[in-house]
Amino acid sequence: MDKLLPRFLEYVAIDTQSDPRADTVPSTKKQWDLAKKLVMELQHIGMQEVSIDENAYIMATLPSNTDKKVPTIGFIAHFDTSPDFSGKNVKPRVIENYDGGDIVLNKKKNIVLSPDYFADLTQYVGQTLITTDGTTLLGADDKAGVAEIITAMEYLIQHPEIKHGKIRIGFTPDEEIGKGAHHFDVEKFGAAWAYTIDGSQVGELEYENFNAARATVTFSGKSVHPGYAKNKMVNAIALANEFLSLLPKKEVPEMTTGREGFFHVHEIKGTIEKASVDLIIRDHDPEHFEARKELLYDIQDKINSRIENVVSVVIEDQYKNMREKIEPVFHIVEIAEEAMHQLGIEPIIKPIRGGTDGSQLSFMGLPCPNIFAGGHNFHGKYEYIPLESMQKAVEVIVKICELTAERFRD
Incomplete structure (x- = not known):
């Protein structure tokens, strides 16, 4: 877990804003900057079958460490950021032991992150918050998901006593412009189901969307x-x-x-x-x-x-509402729900007022509910994420891998 925060801070510093008017894949060349870095990092932590295709789609494998027959599952996040607000020169601020009051993001421009307006802040008193400097978005949507998946895989590699089946991970460009799954090779990914780590506050578990x-x-x-x-x-x-x-x-x-x-x-x-x-x-x-x-x-x-x-x-x-593709395999939601319960997290099951790569992937043959990544106020200067929420997301990913192996053991 020690690498989670520096990993995230490093990712958000790289501009990966997508462009809805472009006809290239990815829609902006700068998305390659982070994509190439992620490939190197996956190789460094010991992932296998690490690949990146001509469209910047990244896949990697953590092999099974059990002799039991366990379905291959996956975890997916996107590395582009929204075109709604600037993602250039992101300068995140780390606020330890948040006191529950106003956070002045930018004194010169009088930009304040206040619990009077953003009431969710009151949940995080005493925690470590990562915010913007008031001039850009943060990029927790969805670089938090990317950092959490990589950190979870690293943890499983370092703790072989946790038994799990084969795990596939995937990182996509252009999700923010509705194209993140357009060139995703479901057959190559080879998972029975997957989870996008692309939700908001702790506990969110979503299987229906707009x-x-x-x-x-x-x-x-x-x-x-x-x-x-x-x-x-x-x-x-x-x-x-x-x-x-x-x-x-x-x-x-x-x-x-x-x-x-x-x-x-x-x-x-x-x-x-x-x-x-x-x-x-x-x-x-x-x-x-x-x-x-x-x-x-x-x-x-x-x-x-x-x-x-x-x-x-x-x-x-x-994209379409993925509910019709998730309900026939509802056990994949139940595993994620049980993982949260075992970790003392109260699941928040609600419809997504948006979409994820998972909504398209579900119709492409890869059922894919969405799990929290921990951030708030996406796509703007008031975006923030508690470090503790990111840590909980890592724990949920690990627990899902463990529970899947237990549920499907011989």
Whole structure:
């Protein structure tokens, strides 16, 4: 466990932000910087069959140390960070023995991480927190998961008295742009099931997630001198505003919770001649999800019926709710739940208000529930993670390996 913190700090210092507009894999060259480092580290700690392919997907094996017939299981995390906020020049702060008060992340810019706003902080009084300096995200999503998996594998290598079957680990690029599993070779990975270590607070255990799609809406206008524009000008920016005004006002991330779906405007830009809106569509219920997509087309048609061919909606499905693939093999959730119980952790079983590589992998033939990595406030300057939560994640990974061997022994 001693290497967990320095390992994590080293990872977050490397910029691996992904790019949703790129057509390369990985979407940014800088993701290779950490990928290559991880390969060297896996080899150094004694993992076998360490490989990295032309798309920066990493796999490695910890061989079984028991004669019993045990299913091969896997653990997966992603090493890219979100394009929502800067991941360049991350300067993490380590705050030991947190006193429960405000944490000034950046005095000059008056950026404060406060329990008055982020109530979860009160759970971690007396613990060691890793925060940002207020100018970047931290990258605990999901470099914490990467560090925890590697630390768990190192621990198992150093403690051969803990019996386990064959374990496969995988690290992926581009999860934050919904493409982390697109080039994942499930057959090569060769596991009966796996767990993504990509959740938030201690105890989270998730096997259902949003159905997800991305929509790009473009608006075509006509620029005319404003003094002579009557009945001639078509303002693409005004069309974009009209389109957004027709979306349900309360069905947005900041006003929904649990299984409630939403539309989320991710980016808007434009001029009189051309404007565009990028948004994401999320819903746990497949019928509601399809209805949301239809609504966008209906709004498109409504505006185009008044001004012909000025709005174009393009929707791209990203991932589906993995629940239908997990429930037939629910023992894989029960093993993780039992691991937490044995470690004194109360499982928090709830739907993911997002997605992981596991949601796509489950539909590719690799059932893959999600387990906590320990962080909070992902994708922004208020991101933080308690070291003790990371340590618990390592313990859960180790315990799952041990319990799987016990459950399936002859």
